[in-house]
Amino acid sequence: MNKFSWFEAKTVDEALEQVNATVSEVLTTKAPDQPAVFKSGGIDLLDLMKEGLVEPQKVINIKNIPGLDTISYIQKSGLKLGANVTLAQMEANTDIKEHYKALHQAVAHAGTPQLRNMASLGGNLAQRTRCWYFRSLDHQCLRKGSGTCFARNGENEFHAVIKNGSCSSVHASSVATALLAFGASVEIAGPNGKQRTVPMQDFFVSPGDDSSKECILESNELITAVIVPPVSSKTKSFYIKQGARESYDWAIADVAVVLQMSGRNCKNAVVALGAAAPVPIVSDAASAALKGKEITEQSAEESAEASMKGATPLSKNAYKVPLFKAIVKRAILQTT
Numbered sequence: 001m002n003k004f005s006w007f008e009a010k011t012v013d014e015a016l017e018q019v020n021a022t023v024s025e026v027l028t029t030k031a032p033d034q035p036a037v038f039k040s041g042g043i044d045l046l047d048l049m050k051e052g053l054v055e056p057q058k059v060i061n062i063k064n065i066p067g068l069d070t071i072s073y074i075q076k077s078g079l080k081l082g083a084n085v086t087l088a089q090m091e092a093n094t095d096i097k098e099h100y101k102a103l104h105q106a107v108a109h110a111g112t113p114q115l116r117n118m119a120s121l122g123g124n125l126a127q128r129t130r131c132w133y134f135r136s137l138d139h140q141c142l143r144k145g146s147g148t149c150f151a152r153n154g155e156n157e158f159h160a161v162i163k164n165g166s167c168s169s170v171h172a173s174s175v176a177t178a179l180l181a182f183g184a185s186v187e188i189a190g191p192n193g194k195q196r197t198v199p200m201q202d203f204f205v206s207p208g209d210d211s212s213k214e215c216i217l218e219s220n221e222l223i224t225a226v227i228v229p230p231v232s233s234k235t236k237s238f239y240i241k242q243g244a245r246e247s248y249d250w251a252i253a254d255v256a257v258v259l260q261m262s263g264r265n266c267k268n269a270v271v272a273l274g275a276a277a278p279v280p281i282v283s284d285a286a287s288a289a290l291k292g293k294e295i296t297e298q299s300a301e302e303s304a305e306a307s308m309k310g311a312t313p314l315s316k317n318a319y320k321v322p323l324f325k326a327i328v329k330r331a332i333l334q335t336t
């Protein structure tokens with residue numbers, strides 16, 4: 001690991017004055033000579049530094065900035081999660097457990113208790129893919145600025161089966177799958193007091209649009225919070241994650257289903273998929289297949305089939321197509 005200086009930020013403004021690069025820019029050599037990047041829990045940043053993939057000259061510790069580590073829930077306005085809230089805090093929060101079941105399930109199944117104690121929500125959304133070619137110093141892949149996705153004709157068993165035409169890596173956040181299904185937005189602070197709030201759907205960047213980054217964050221921006229809209233007693237949700245092993249691992253497939261029910265009828269549905277495409281996605285076809293229908297074995301099966309319509313599996317990951325169909329159907333049936 002390279003030598004670096006440490007800056008302890010006490011306010012958002014102080015952090016923004018110090019930063020000059022995102023990890024994506026450092027990886028694609030778009031950063032200045034002396035890159036200064038944010039660290040919250042440090043799980044992903046320190047992994048990348050230990051692997052020798054990024055060598056920031058300055059690490060800006062944002063973890064102790066007051067006010068970014070709180071969760072507030074108001075029935076009428078919804079949930080506000082500070083960027084430094086840990087996954088463990090979210091897991092233990094009774095409002096999330098009661099009103100946002102799929103989100104509770106997603107955080108409770110992410111990593112291990114030790115990881116969840118350190119992992120911040122902001123860092124979780126801004127973490128980089130775990131594709132082994134991306135994480136290998138020996139492979140200068142598309143995401144690091146070359147023209148090649150090595151996974152396409154290589155070891156691609158955990159890779160994307162949808163929208164995988166350029167880069168086929170998948171995003172590592174399973175928490176984002178649930179946030180996407182609930183229609184969450186990301187609150188971002190920029191220089192000179194600027195703020196923007198971006199729907200989760202627009203927060204992630206498809207490699208077809210820009211393979212050098214996985215989210216829209218600019219080098220002078222900091223996530224301050226995630227806002228999740230209010231739900232009613234008629235909102236039902238469920239989340240399922242399938243990993244390669246039961247103990248702890250990233251998802252090879254995960255799904256979050258949020259339904260607005262009227263009796264047994266589904267008035268509106270959102271089916272979100274993680275580890276299906278390079279970034280978490282809402283399956284419009286799977287969601288539409290449930291709208292206005294009674295939730296039955298048949299409608300759940302139709303939605304599950306629709307979720308994988310147009311999938312283009314690679315040489316070693318065709319198993320993901322029936323896997324997604326199975327967990328989508330199971331999640332829908334367990335939602336009501």
Ligand SMILES: Cc1cc2nc3c(=O)[nH]c(=O)nc-3n(C[C@H](O)[C@H](O)[C@H](O)COP(=O)(O)OP(=O)(O)OC[C@H]3O[C@@H](n4cnc5c(N)ncnc54)[C@H](O)[C@@H]3O)c2cc1C
Nearest residue numbers: 040041042043044045111119120122123124126173174223
């Ligand atoms: C073995 C293992 C299993 C895992 N399993 C899962 C899983 O199942 N599901 C899942 O979702 N995750 C999983 N993870 C990933 C883990 O949850 C993330 O690494 C963690 O959430 C990152 O948070 P952090 O606070 O440590 O981020 P950091 O390492 O501090 O930061 C990560 C990135 O985000 C940037 N950043 C941090 N905070 C902000 C901010 N507020 N604004 C702008 N940029 C910011 C940093 O500059 C850096 O680029 C796993 C990790 C490991 C090691």
